[in-house]
Amino acid sequence: MKFRFTPCIAILALALLPLLLDPRGYWIRVLTITLLFAAMAQAWNIVGGLANQISLGHAAFFGIGAYASTVLLLKFGISPWLGMLAGGALGGLAALVIAIPTMRLQGHYFALATLAFGEVMRVIENVWTSLTGGPGGLSVPFVPPGFAAYSFKLLRPHAYIALIALLVVTAVFEMIRRSAMGYRLRGIRQNLPAAEVIGIDTTRVKLQAAVISGALTAMLGTLYAQLAVFFDPDTVFGIAGISIRIALIAIIGGVGTAVGPILGAFFIIPLEELMNDLLSSRAAGLSQLVFGIILIAVILWQPRGFVTVFVSLKARLSRREAR
Amino acid sequence: MTILEVRSLSRRFGGLQVLSEVTFSVRPREIVGVIGPNGAGKTTLFSTLVGLIRPDTGSVALDGRDLAGLKPHKVAAIGMTKTFQNVALFAESSVLDNVLTAGLLRHDVDRAREQALNCLDRVGLREVAGKLAGDLSFPERARVELARALCTAPKVLLLDEVMAALNHAEMTEIMQLIRSLRDDGVTLLVVEHHMRAIMNICDRILVLNFGRLLAEGTPDRVARDPQVIEAYLGRSAEALRR
Amino acid sequence: MSFIQAILDGLLIGGVYAVISIGLTLVYGVMGIVNFAQAEFLTIGMFVAWFAWAFLGLDPVIAAPLSFAVAFAIGWIVQGQLIARVLTAPSVAQIFLTVGILIVIENGSLLLFGSQFRSVTTSYQTASLSLGPLFVSIPYLIAFAMSLLCGIALWWFMRASWFGRAMRATAQNPAAARLMGIDTALMYKVSFALGVGLTAFGGTVILPYVTVFPGVGGQFVVLMFTVVVLGGLGSVAGAVVGGLAVGVIQALSALFFPIQLQNLVLFVVFILVLAIRPQGLVGASR
Numbered sequence: 001m002k003f004r005f006t007p008c009i010a011i012l013a014l015a016l017l018p019l020l021l022d023p024r025g026y027w028i029r030v031l032t033i034t035l036l037f038a039a040m041a042q043a044w045n046i047v048g049g050l051a052n053q054i055s056l057g058h059a060a061f062f063g064i065g066a067y068a069s070t071v072l073l074l075k076f077g078i079s080p081w082l083g084m085l086a087g088g089a090l091g092g093l094a095a096l097v098i099a100i101p102t103m104r105l106q107g108h109y110f111a112l113a114t115l116a117f118g119e120v121m122r123v124i125e126n127v128w129t130s131l132t133g134g135p136g137g138l139s140v141p142f143v144p145p146g147f148a149a150y151s152f153k154l155l156r157p158h159a160y161i162a163l164i165a166l167l168v169v170t171a172v173f174e175m176i177r178r179s180a181m182g183y184r185l186r187g188i189r190q191n192l193p194a195a196e197v198i199g200i201d202t203t204r205v206k207l208q209a210a211v212i213s214g215a216l217t218a219m220l221g222t223l224y225a226q227l228a229v230f231f232d233p234d235t236v237f238g239i240a241g242i243s244i245r246i247a248l249i250a251i252i253g254g255v256g257t258a259v260g261p262i263l264g265a266f267f268i269i270p271l272e273e274l275m276n277d278l279l280s281s282r283a284a285g286l287s288q289l290v291f292g293i294i295l296i297a298v299i300l301w302q303p304r305g306f307v308t309v310f311v312s313l314k315a316r317l318s319r320r321e322a323r
Numbered sequence: 324m325t326i327l328e329v330r331s332l333s334r335r336f337g338g339l340q341v342l343s344e345v346t347f348s349v350r351p352r353e354i355v356g357v358i359g360p361n362g363a364g365k366t367t368l369f370s371t372l373v374g375l376i377r378p379d380t381g382s383v384a385l386d387g388r389d390l391a392g393l394k395p396h397k398v399a400a401i402g403m404t405k406t407f408q409n410v411a412l413f414a415e416s417s418v419l420d421n422v423l424t425a426g427l428l429r430h431d432v433d434r435a436r437e438q439a440l441n442c443l444d445r446v447g448l449r450e451v452a453g454k455l456a457g458d459l460s461f462p463e464r465a466r467v468e469l470a471r472a473l474c475t476a477p478k479v480l481l482l483d484e485v486m487a488a489l490n491h492a493e494m495t496e497i498m499q500l501i502r503s504l505r506d507d508g509v510t511l512l513v514v515e516h517h518m519r520a521i522m523n524i525c526d527r528i529l530v531l532n533f534g535r536l537l538a539e540g541t542p543d544r545v546a547r548d549p550q551v552i553e554a555y556l557g558r559s560a561e562a563l564r565r
Numbered sequence: 566m567s568f569i570q571a572i573l574d575g576l577l578i579g580g581v582y583a584v585i586s587i588g589l590t591l592v593y594g595v596m597g598i599v600n601f602a603q604a605e606f607l608t609i610g611m612f613v614a615w616f617a618w619a620f621l622g623l624d625p626v627i628a629a630p631l632s633f634a635v636a637f638a639i640g641w642i643v644q645g646q647l648i649a650r651v652l653t654a655p656s657v658a659q660i661f662l663t664v665g666i667l668i669v670i671e672n673g674s675l676l677l678f679g680s681q682f683r684s685v686t687t688s689y690q691t692a693s694l695s696l697g698p699l700f701v702s703i704p705y706l707i708a709f710a711m712s713l714l715c716g717i718a719l720w721w722f723m724r725a726s727w728f729g730r731a732m733r734a735t736a737q738n739p740a741a742a743r744l745m746g747i748d749t750a751l752m753y754k755v756s757f758a759l760g761v762g763l764t765a766f767g768g769t770v771i772l773p774y775v776t777v778f779p780g781v782g783g784q785f786v787v788l789m790f791t792v793v794v795l796g797g798l799g800s801v802a803g804a805v806v807g808g809l810a811v812g813v814i815q816a817l818s819a820l821f822f823p824i825q826l827q828n829l830v831l832f833v834v835f836i837l838v839l840a841i842r843p844q845g846l847v848g849a850s851r
Contacts, residue, residue, distance in 0.1 A: 048657070052657065054656065054657050054660050054661075056660075101836070101839075101840030101841075102839065102840060104843075105839060105843060106656070107656030107657075107659075107660070108593075108599035108656060108659070108660060109599075109798075109839060109843055111599070111656075111660050112599065112790055112794070112835075112839065113835075113836060113839045113840070115786075115787070115790075116787060116790070116832045116835045116839075117836060119828075119832050120829060120832045120833065120836070123825055123826070123829045123832065124829070126825055127823075127825045127826060127829070239783075240668075244664060244668070247661070247664075248661070248664075251657070251661055255657065284675055284676070285671075285672035285673075285675035285779075286672070286676060288668055288671075289668070289669055289672035289673055289676060292665045292666070292667075292668030292669035293665070293669060295661060295664070295665035295668065296647065296662060296665035296666065296669065299651065299654075299658050299661055299662045299665065300647070300650055300651070300662070303654065
């Protein structure tokens with residue numbers, strides 16, 4: 001592993017940030033949500049960036065995770081940590097279920113199929129009232145604070161858990177990217193028949209990426225459930241609020257790079273919170289409108305995302321120093 | 324003692340019979356040329372052998388193993404792979420990464436990298452290992468593709484027009500390389516339009532026309548075959564006879 | 566009997582679904598792009614018609630061509646300025662460009678018009694004909710008739726007019742079309758503008774029985790995609806078949822399932838078609 005100075009400083013800064021913020025305050029909540037979405041975008045990045053399988057239905061996994069741990073807690077009193085693992089397994093299974101029939105589909109068709117799948121999950125959760133509480137949503141029951149119970153008085157532990165989650169997902173992303181699987185995915189992305197002919201089991205590799213991504217996303221759903229304490233199907237399975245948003249974050253930041261989703265999240269989420277705050281209901285939808293415009297702008301003029309701006313800035317700076 | 328056994332291979336695309344009862348066998352370490360006019364089915368034959376296309380009828384056996392219904396990656400694992408006529412490199416990856424990816428079939432990343440560098444050495448492109456594959460010239464890309472196929476350690480290697488767009492010196496080099504590969508134990512099937520090259524390096528030649536195997540035999544015999552001459556009316560026929 | 570009534574209603578509605586979705590399949594057939602923002606033009610069409618009704622007193626049937634024209638104009642600009650730039654870009658860029666357009670239009674409508682629900686009232690809204698034991702809802706019938714007219718006009722356009730044939734040529738082989746002197750960039754603009762115009766037209770004719778609000782397009786997204794995928798992406802005839810089929814499926818599932826599950830039936834059909842026969846019922850086998 002090459003030692004990189006900048007990321008280490010950044011991680012250190014991020015790690016210290018929660019300590020500086022008011023543990024009951026507003027900004028620590030924003031930070032936690034930002035870290036969570038960064039992790040979700042990074043998990044999406046595994047299929048969207050490395051495998052080039054554009055999924056518009058990742059909310060399916062997120063929602064499965066949120067419901068899995070909460071239902072297990074409600075009905076059997078199982079700790080959310082274990083529930084998270086169960087959710088992860090279910091998420092991985094769901095990824096398999098959707099990936100196997102859609103494996104052969106290319107680009108747009110695949111995106112459509114994932115979109116439909118996300119909606120299927122949302123409708124199922126809305127309708128299966130006996131299990132999920134239906135459209136009314138679920139509340140995570142109050143439990144005396146304790147680490148094992150994933151229950152905390154303050155927000156600070158949630159922020160740290162989200163930070164660790166982001167680091168873990170990013171580590172998984174990087175490990176895949178540098179490993180044999182990463183090479184195979186790059187081959188599959190660039191020329192499928194050639195990849196097959198040189199011995200890559202393209203189906204299996206794509207499925208592996210899908211399962212890893214689905215499982216991680218589902219586990220992040222548990223984090224959300226414990227943080228938000230209440231959620232409903234339309235929120236955790238939402239196309240706009242989850243599926244499109246995490247893909248948007250990864251793309252604006254720089255799809256396919258480790259830093260992209262993090263950059264994207266730290267740009268989008270705080271900006272959104274700020275705009276919603278300043279403008280409130282008078283300008284509902286303005287923040288989304290702005291993001292739509294930014295997305296279009298990025299696609300047209302900087303398709304590799306903000307990360308390229310940083311890379312070229314760095315290049316220009318180092319050229320200046322060399323002079 | 325055959326390493327590749329092809330029986331009655333047939334395939335239809337819509338209204339066109341692209342392959343028609345093609346039957347032949349190849350002995351280990353043979354260099355077999357596959358020639359025929361454009362559209363004769365040569366590339367389709369290669370694609371069918373490696374499993375990219377399913378034949379309607381017929382069978383392919385590699386080293387005694389029946390390849391029926393196997394996907395290309397399994398065929399590669401058993402020991403047969405091909406290069407693509409229009410070169411199918413990973414244009415956004417480095418030359419080394421292109422070849423390395425093929426090495427992953429049998430090795431881990433570090434070993435695969437070593438093997439990849441060896442294969443690049445073999446084709447004489449080690450210096451450009453770090454360059455982006457899409458930045459190379461067409462002949463260079465063809466050689467990278469050859470190196471990549473080599474890196475899967477194949478028993479049977481199918482080369483689809485590796486000598487297209489080469490000048491005389493480059494062609495001689497490739498011909499040398501093909502011979503040395505055979506010396507190392509690889510069996511090769513070579514599709515080519517350069518008659519002189521084919522005549523020079525091949526032990527045997529298969530002639531395809533309209534999906535059928537028109538003739539088969541040593542270069543001399545094939546050059547004298549009246550059916551082949553008729554299919555190839557013109558200067559190439561003259562080249563065949565020389 | 567309610568079974569046959571459902572099929573009748575389904576066919577009438579299905580005709581409209583066909584018109585709404587034809588644009589989607591047209592755009593894919595000519596440009597190879599799935600326009601994820603297509604349903605938003607439904608919203609645009611409905612809003613134009615609603616305002617025409619509210620301020621000019623125009624019946625939606627009369628406002629339909631106006632909606633078409635507005636959507637056509639917007640589509641023309643969107644294609645020329647935005648879509649044209651990603652025609653050769655990787656699919657992730659194409660997908661998210663249209664997703665971005667979706668976001669902009671939906672939230673733009675929200676900002677401009679607010680989130681309240683609006684509907685029109687017409688004299689014939691609750692009227693119906695009796696056809697023996699069956700009821701034919703007048704709004705449905707008018708919508709179907711308008712869709713039929715629209716379909717015939719489109720059919721004539723594609724078959725008989727120069728533009729139509731040029732578009733089909735471009736769809737089949739852009740390079741060859743260019744060699745024949747066809748301005749493919751213009752064809753792309755026409756196809757896209759025509760496509761979204763048709764969707765807007767379709768939205769207008771359903772205004773008598775559908776409430777309009779900024780998210781209305783979103784309600785039709787999966788439905789539209791099911792129609793075109795069922796019929797075969799790229800096939801106009803397929804969109805007709807798909808539209809009728811989806812209308813009937815929806816009407817029949819209303820008999821047996823509560824409303825939430827009705828949508829589920831559609832989604833499942835959608836996924837099944839993609840998994841088993843992605844080229845659709847009418848599309849050519851790959």
